[in-house]
Amino acid sequence: MRTVITIFALLIAGCSDQSEIQELVSSRLKDPDSAKFRNFSVSKTGNRACIEWNAKNSFGGYTKWKFAHFQDVEGTWRIVDPSTYSDRWCTESEADAILARNQIYQPVVSSCSSIDMGKPIAIGDVIEKYRSYDEFGWIDGIHERDRGLLWKVMEIQEDFISAKFIRGEIPGLKHGEVHRFFSSRLYQKHYPEAKGNEQPLQMYHVCKRIR
Structure with missing residues (x-):
């Protein structure tokens, strides 16, 4: 029964x-x-x-x-x-x-003591990744492999942004090296009219103060 x-x-x-x-x-x-x-x-x-x-x-x-x-x-x-x-x-x-x-993404444990979520990214800003994009769309939260990584924005172009690696550990990348960030092919497939810098600009927030 x-x-x-x-x-x-x-x-x-x-x-x-x-x-x-x-x-x-x-x-x-x-x-x-x-x-x-x-x-x-x-x-x-x-x-x-x-x-x-x-x-x-x-x-x-x-x-x-x-x-x-x-x-x-x-x-x-x-x-x-x-x-x-x-x-x-x-x-x-x-x-x-x-x-x-x-489940492999965790709530943001920021390396910043103060974050400006609403500020558009500009040259000279220190930025931290806080969301990712894959075939299912956007997901908030930092993957374990990205935790603790900080970058300083050096250049913003329509097709990419470039940033200097200033904190954290990435195999094969030294502090001070500059890396370019582009919208992924998957993102461009989903948003064919998007500029090349659109995805990375939406993946990072501005770190006002570092812990």
């Missing part, structure tokens, strides 16, 4: 999640009454969900099916910005792969 009750509770929870997510999608549509849904799925961990949707456009016709991706934030489903993920997220295996990938 307990097993039956548990399964029934899980089914009710799943239906509740799907209804909540469908309402979130519908609330953003021009014609919410025309919304159609299919292929609702939740990751094994229960904190990511996807659903395919379609709705009438301004001309009264349906277009192609689209994915909407959601993340559970303290018990509430939130729509994830479409520019930060790919449709591949909308499979259970990919959702679990993302969670596994996130």
Whole structure:
């Protein structure tokens, strides 16, 4: 009997999640009454969900099916910005792969005693990497291999930025050597109109004071 009750509770929870997510999608549509849904799925961990949707456009016709991706934030489903993920997220295996990938990134333990997150990077600034970009999009947090590395910006061009390595340890790179940072091929594939310096400018924050 307990097993039956548990399964029934899980089914009710799943239906509740799907209804909540469908309402979130519908609330953003021009014609919410025309919304159609299919292929609702939740990751094994229960904190990511996807659903395919379609709705009438301004001309009264349906277009192609689209994915909407959601993340559970303290018990509430939130729509994830479409520019930060790919449709591949909308499979259970990919959702679990993302969670596994996130585990190798840790909350930022900064080498700076004071950080200016809002300041645009300029020549002479000391910068520290605080986020990365891969096939799944942006992820905040410093990978273990990048922890404690500081750079001083020497040049900012449309195609790249160059910075002097001033703190930390990188095999084959000495303190004082200058390295150029470009947007990766993957980033340029996802954002073909982006300048070559766009990705690195978004990956670093300005360190006002070093510990």
